[in-house]
Amino acid sequence: MPKRLTVAQQETYARDGYVAPIDIFSADEIAEIRAEIEDAEARWPHALDGAGRNNGHLALPVLDRIVHDSRILDAVEDVIGAHILAAGSTLFIKEPNSGGFISWHQDARYAGMEPHDWVTGWLAVSNVTEENGCMRMIPGSHIDPLRDHVDTFGEDNLLTRGQEVQGIDESKAVSLPLKPGQLSLHHPRIVHGSGPNISNERRIGFALQSYIAPSVEQVLGEMYVQRARGTDGPKHHLEAPRVQxxxxxxxxxxxxxxxxxxxxxxxxxxxxKGKY
Ligand SMILES: O=C(O)CCC(=O)C(=O)O
Structure with a gap:
């Protein structure tokens, strides 16, 4: 029996390559999380933007608590099983009326994590809408092998290389609006992206990228992980302590x-090299 997802949500994930929304944090909890993140942005300008958007959970307890939240791990366990390593995180913030967007891409194309026994969680810290640039998914695109990407290094592209899968039929795209405190989960090969923020509110997303099974290797370099649940038999990676x-x-x-x-x-x- 699944721990957090329903059987229908597990089936949706297997068929479509993503599942949302999953209720995680209450309105009060997420308001407190947002206040702590915005306080950290004010105290340590640039610690969380540019390349500083990556792996904030290694330095900020508020982000560490999210990565290790048992409700999120229950949902992750329902997808990849009971042994879970946390391999990274990224804060994706789109300021009001800003052009930053994320081109159609597959995470597995450049992540170096093989095989694809991993899943990415994406937590809405703010309200996340079509207007402020929610994620969009191409259902079922995870079933196919990896697609070719073109590295555009586009000025407003929020991906490292501005990498893009071209020729996507956008009429097939499904938007994933989320309320603050809700989570989505997506597969390493799902084709996804997101548009600019044309609203007057900040869009704050915290990508838990990614949770991996201990058997997953890093074939392009070395990476740090934290044991989030269960055991790490193979110990393929460097181990990072949790921040206090x-x-x-x-x-x-x-x-x-x-x-x-x-x-x-x-x-x-x-x-x-790009900005991130
Ligand atoms: O924040 C976004 O709009 C997209 C993030 C993303 O591509 C990811 O988490 O894999």
Whole structure:
């Protein structure tokens, strides 16, 4: 019996390559989380933007608590099983009336995590709507093998290389609006993207990218993981401690190393580097 998803939601994930919405945090809990994140942005400007958007959970307790929240892990367990490693996180913030968008892509194309026994969670910290740039999915696209991507390095593209799967039939796209505190889960090969924020509100998403089964290897470099649930028999990866206090020297140093290793993976084989 599943722990957090219904059997119907498990079937939806298997068929479509994503499932949403999944209720996780109450309105009060997510309001507190948002306040803590915005307080951290004010205290440590640039710690959470640009390349600083990556792996904030290694330095900020509020993000660490999300990554290790048992309700999220229950939903993840329903997809990848009871042994779970947390392999990274990214804050995707779109400011009001800003052009930043995410082109159609498949996460597995550049992530180096093989085989694809992993899943990405995406938590709405703010209200997330079509107007402010919610994610859009192409249902069933995870069934096919990986598609070719073109690296555009587009100015407003929020992906590292501006990587893009071209020729997508957008009439097939499904939008995933979420209320604050709701989660979506998506498959490593699902083709997805998101548009710009044409509203007057911030869009704050926290991507838990990704939760992996311990058998998953990193074939493009090295990465840090945290044991989130169960055991890590193979121990393929470097192990990161959980942070107790915000932005300690040790946590900041570890995060710099983790983000450099992540950049080495995401830009593997590319002569050009982007902003993230
Ligand atoms: O935040 C977004 O709009 C997209 C994020 C994304 O592509 C992902 O989490 O895999």
């Amino acid at each position: 206090e915000a932005m300690t020297d040790a946590a900041v140093a570890l995060r710099i190393d983790a983000n450099q290793k992540l950049a080495d993976i995401l830009y593997a084989g590319s002569e050009q």
